[in-house]
Amino acid sequence: MFDLLVRSPKFIFGTAIVLAIILFGIIGPVFTRDPLKPNPHHVAESPSGVYILGTGDLGEDLFAQLCMGTRNSLMIGAIAGGFATFVGVLVGGIGPYKSGLADETSNAFTNVVMVFPMLPLLIVLVALFGGGNASMFLVATLIGLTSWPWAARCIRSQVLTLKEREFINVARMSGVKGRKIVITEIMPNMLAYIIIVFVVSLSIAILTEAGLSMIGLGPDPSSNVTLGTMLDFLGTGSTSIALPWNYWWAFIPPGLVLTIFLLGVFIMQSGMDEVFNPRLRRV
Amino acid sequence: MISKTIHLLEIKDLRGYYRGIFGVVRAVDGVSLTADCGEVVGIVGESGCGKSTLAQLCSGSPSPLLHYESGKILVNGVDIYKIDPEVFRTEVKCQIMSYIPQASMDSLNPVKRVRDFIMDVMIERTGQKLSKSEVFKTAGDHLEKLGLDRGVLDRYPHELSGGMKQRVVIGISTLFHPKLLTIDEPTSALDVTTQKLVIKSLVNLKKAGIIESLLFISHDITVLGQLCDRCAVMYGGKIVEVDTMDDTLNNPLHPYTQALISSVVSYDPEKMVKGGLKSIPGAPPDLRDPPPACRFHPRCEYAMDICQTKEPPLEAVKDGSEVACWLY
Amino acid sequence: MKNPFAHPFAKFVLKKLFFYLVVTFIALNFIFLIPRLMPGNPIDQMIPPGTTDPGRKSLRAELGKYFGLNKSRSEQYVDFWLNLLRGNLGLSMDFRPVATVVMEKLPYTMVLVVPVLLVGFFVGNWIGARAAYIKGKLSEAIYFASIFASQMPFYWFAMVILFLLAVKLPIFPTGGTFSPLFIPPLHSPVEVFLDALPHYGLPFLTLLIITTGGWASGMRAMTLYELDSGYILYARQLGFRKKKLMSYARRNAILPQFTGLNVNLNNLIGMTMIIEMVFRWDGVGLVALNAIKSRDYFLILGTFLITMVVVVIGNFLVDIAYGFLDPRIRTGREG
Numbered sequence: 001m002f003d004l005l006v007r008s009p010k011f012i013f014g015t016a017i018v019l020a021i022i023l024f025g026i027i028g029p030v031f032t033r034d035p036l037k038p039n040p041h042h043v044a045e046s047p048s049g050v051y052i053l054g055t056g057d058l059g060e061d062l063f064a065q066l067c068m069g070t071r072n073s074l075m076i077g078a079i080a081g082g083f084a085t086f087v088g089v090l091v092g093g094i095g096p097y098k099s100g101l102a103d104e105t106s107n108a109f110t111n112v113v114m115v116f117p118m119l120p121l122l123i124v125l126v127a128l129f130g131g132g133n134a135s136m137f138l139v140a141t142l143i144g145l146t147s148w149p150w151a152a153r154c155i156r157s158q159v160l161t162l163k164e165r166e167f168i169n170v171a172r173m174s175g176v177k178g179r180k181i182v183i184t185e186i187m188p189n190m191l192a193y194i195i196i197v198f199v200v201s202l203s204i205a206i207l208t209e210a211g212l213s214m215i216g217l218g219p220d221p222s223s224n225v226t227l228g229t230m231l232d233f234l235g236t237g238s239t240s241i242a243l244p245w246n247y248w249w250a251f252i253p254p255g256l257v258l259t260i261f262l263l264g265v266f267i268m269q270s271g272m273d274e275v276f277n278p279r280l281r282r283v
Numbered sequence: 284m285i286s287k288t289i290h291l292l293e294i295k296d297l298r299g300y301y302r303g304i305f306g307v308v309r310a311v312d313g314v315s316l317t318a319d320c321g322e323v324v325g326i327v328g329e330s331g332c333g334k335s336t337l338a339q340l341c342s343g344s345p346s347p348l349l350h351y352e353s354g355k356i357l358v359n360g361v362d363i364y365k366i367d368p369e370v371f372r373t374e375v376k377c378q379i380m381s382y383i384p385q386a387s388m389d390s391l392n393p394v395k396r397v398r399d400f401i402m403d404v405m406i407e408r409t410g411q412k413l414s415k416s417e418v419f420k421t422a423g424d425h426l427e428k429l430g431l432d433r434g435v436l437d438r439y440p441h442e443l444s445g446g447m448k449q450r451v452v453i454g455i456s457t458l459f460h461p462k463l464l465t466i467d468e469p470t471s472a473l474d475v476t477t478q479k480l481v482i483k484s485l486v487n488l489k490k491a492g493i494i495e496s497l498l499f500i501s502h503d504i505t506v507l508g509q510l511c512d513r514c515a516v517m518y519g520g521k522i523v524e525v526d527t528m529d530d531t532l533n534n535p536l537h538p539y540t541q542a543l544i545s546s547v548v549s550y551d552p553e554k555m556v557k558g559g560l561k562s563i564p565g566a567p568p569d570l571r572d573p574p575p576a577c578r579f580h581p582r583c584e585y586a587m588d589i590c591q592t593k594e595p596p597l598e599a600v601k602d603g604s605e606v607a608c609w610l611y
Numbered sequence: 612m613k614n615p616f617a618h619p620f621a622k623f624v625l626k627k628l629f630f631y632l633v634v635t636f637i638a639l640n641f642i643f644l645i646p647r648l649m650p651g652n653p654i655d656q657m658i659p660p661g662t663t664d665p666g667r668k669s670l671r672a673e674l675g676k677y678f679g680l681n682k683s684r685s686e687q688y689v690d691f692w693l694n695l696l697r698g699n700l701g702l703s704m705d706f707r708p709v710a711t712v713v714m715e716k717l718p719y720t721m722v723l724v725v726p727v728l729l730v731g732f733f734v735g736n737w738i739g740a741r742a743a744y745i746k747g748k749l750s751e752a753i754y755f756a757s758i759f760a761s762q763m764p765f766y767w768f769a770m771v772i773l774f775l776l777a778v779k780l781p782i783f784p785t786g787g788t789f790s791p792l793f794i795p796p797l798h799s800p801v802e803v804f805l806d807a808l809p810h811y812g813l814p815f816l817t818l819l820i821i822t823t824g825g826w827a828s829g830m831r832a833m834t835l836y837e838l839d840s841g842y843i844l845y846a847r848q849l850g851f852r853k854k855k856l857m858s859y860a861r862r863n864a865i866l867p868q869f870t871g872l873n874v875n876l877n878n879l880i881g882m883t884m885i886i887e888m889v890f891r892w893d894g895v896g897l898v899a900l901n902a903i904k905s906r907d908y909f910l911i912l913g914t915f916l917i918t919m920v921v922v923v924i925g926n927f928l929v930d931i932a933y934g935f936l937d938p939r940i941r942t943g944r945e946g
Contacts, residue, residue, distance in 0.1 A: 116638065124912060255770070258767065259762060344848055381848075389842060392863070
């Protein structure tokens with residue numbers, strides 16, 4: 001499986017983009033100034049040699065914000081994505097293997113949760129439990145809680161496909177117990193798939209977090225910077241860039257970083273699709 | 284009447300490879316075969332030997348990953364890979380030769396009723412819009428010859444059983460009375476009773492003159508035994524033996540053929556006691572990297588030194604039989 | 612005369628109906644539970660207990676009654692359902708019934724959601740199907756454009772569009788539903804429509820581009836996938852023209868797209884709400900935004916409830932439409 005993956009040009013390209021941004025997020029903040037430090041002498045400046053991306057309305061270094069923001073967004077994405085994947089594997093993986101009641105229940109459960117519109121639900125949850133000074137961890141957990149059905153659905157379909165394959169029947173006939181089969185036979189084959197589900201969940205989470213931050217429901221902006229808080233201009237949070245449309249340098253870069261990251265993940269995913277799809281089609 | 288010097292189907296040194304990100308698979312690597320009017324020729328071999336690939340190449344429209352590399356396929360003397368594709372589509376396909384792929388269960392459009400699909404087939408082939416009643420009458424008559432009830436026309440594919448779908452597909456492929464019908468593993472997914480029905484339908488079609496020749500591909504030699512005149516055995520992308528059907532069953536020449544016959548359970552108790560049930564050790568070759576020289580030599584119990592260095596050519600041994608083996 | 616309820620399609624409809632009723636029931640319980648799981652109680656959070664202002668005091672009293680502050684959980688539960696049946700969703704901070712506030716603004720949201728949903732679906736799938744057919748530069752360009760459009764963070768895209776088309780090039784107004792000083796009840800419906808139109812343009816456009824992009828790339832992939840199926844290969848063997856093959860592929864590829872329509876609807880509701888916040892379009896989203904700002908919990912919950920109902924109804928309708936279009940479901944499994 002892995003050898004085919006690394007030969008897929010799409011997969012490599014997508015992974016490269018994703019890794020580049022992750023690297024940016026990890027290393028960037030080390031070399032830049034404190035992103036939250038206000039500097040009254042340089043308020044709302046457009047990009048210059050000193051401030052690569054200019055400054056915000058309180059004089060913050062926006063490039064520093066971009067670096068730190070990338071790192072924090074990635075962290076939130078990782079936590080939320082990990083949570084969603086974990087629950088997805090539990091609900092989507094165990095259920096279909098032991099078919100019958102367990103499968104029906106987990107599937108029904110997934111279907112029910114899927115109908116809930118994610119964003120309005122999150123708005124309710126964060127508003128009620130966050131109270132304006134939400135921590136990044138809280139936001140990440142809530143996002144994970146609302147986005148797992150998608151992961152569960154993906155995992156379930158993969159498990160169902162694998163389940164039909166010959167070697168499972170052989171294992172079953174030789175008397176190995178259900179749960180053991182899942183762990184020793186199915187899961188290793190699913191590893192690569194689970195990883196991609198995680199990465200996509202991560203990117204969905206980042207997207208969602210940015211959306212929440214933008215309306216002021218994200219992590220507390222006075223102590224955290226994420227790519228989303230940089231976009232917050234509606235003044236619901238405490239760092240607000242009142243009229244971003246004159247400050248294009250303030251909101252274009254974070255959005256670009258997000259878009260490029262998401263594109264990278266998408267290319268990765270379509271590379272993987274070509275490998276996992278048995279009808280190895282080359283356009 | 285076709286003169287004896289032009290075969291209905293002539294394949295000369297055909298090569299067809301699959302190309303994809305998995306590498307290059309030499310599925311058909313230098314195959315030569317002929318079929319004449321009125322013959323039923325069977326092609327037998329294990330999974331992965333290239334027989335389906337051969338059939339696809341013969342149909343002229345190989346699946347997207349399969350590439351025709353070299354060699355000739357002549358149908359009625361015309362090289363189908365050299366003529367204009369549009370001419371091929373309108374003149375040759377379905378009229379002169381027709382191909383029924385494996386897994387015919389999936390060959391019917393799931394969202395169309397059988398009669399609507401047949402309507403489409405007629406329109407696409409004749410380029411004219413025909414009246415519904417005409418089409419349905421012709422189609423209904425034709426399907427009845429295959430033992431199907433006219434009511435099948437009104438159904439959706441998912442409402443039909445496997446055997447019925449198979450016969451519908453056979454019916455559609457033979458609507459225009461092609462001279463040569465190539466059919467790939469029609470019986471594999473069916474139970475024995477339905478298998479007999481399908482085979483009987485094919486025999487009926489031939490008797491009724493709707494088809495003249497049949498190229499029948501299967502891994503199950505007992506099925507071939509029921510209707511073929513001649514039989515070709517394929518292994519590892521090459522043909523290893525060509526005989527009359529009786530000779531193949533009773534007097535197999537190539538070691539692989541012999542092993543194949545003896546691994547089949549037969550009702551003849553004498554044969555069983557004599558030969559026992561043998562299986563062939565080893566596994567079929569990976570056609571990305573086939574064994575050098577004779578492709579069967581790693582599994583052959585008669586393998587000699589020359590088998591590993593030079594590839595045996597397919598040569599006539601006695602009248603009607605050809606073998607590719609250094610034993611002859 | 613066969614029993615109509617025995618017909619497989621009727622069974623299908625009933626099954627779906629049951630499912631959605633269950634979902635709604637769970638959602639309503641959820642709405643009951645959530646404010647009671649908050650730290651403290653929502654009323655105190657909204658209006659501090661020590662307030663002296665008489666207006667706010669009476670609001671506290673009203674809300675307390677609705678919430679059932681001094682009653683037991685089970686009494687609260689019963690009250691909740693009774694209130695629901697009467698259409699009482701509590702009061703908002705400005706003393707108006709939540710239900711009224713939300714329902715007033717709902718049409719403005721739906722006028723964005725429904726057209727985008729329908730136009731996006733049809734146009735997007737049409738583009739996607741055609742893109743699968745044309746090879747070459749144009750197809751690749753369409754593909755990349757639709758991917759890019761669907762992967763952008765939509766709220767960011769909204770900001771970019773706002774910046775480009777309303778600030779840099781003042782083609783569209785920068786926000787709001789109507790022009791400043793325009794009071795709808797004072798004007799005829801035609802005037803109202805015309806005034807709102809330019810304000811409608813940008814939010815509609817933003818949502819449309821993103822949605823269409825998503826459908827186009829998905830449909831292209833699905834169509835290409837279908838082109839590999841048995842029946843297409845067989846039809847090719849039979850000598851079908853390419854045009855006809857594509858039409859077969861399309862007809863089959865569109866079916867699974869319908870399942871995506873449900874997901875799209877759910878996402879679209881959320882997206883529209885946020886887009887409304889960006890463009891200050893006076894719909895349910897803007898209501899929610901203001902509710903968030905003023906910590907108006909009952910209004911937030913009410914918004915969620917109404918949104919949920921819209922989603923459930925929409926999903927149900929889509930499921931039925933899909934069941935009707937797929938002959939396998941329509942005729943059930945016979946033979």
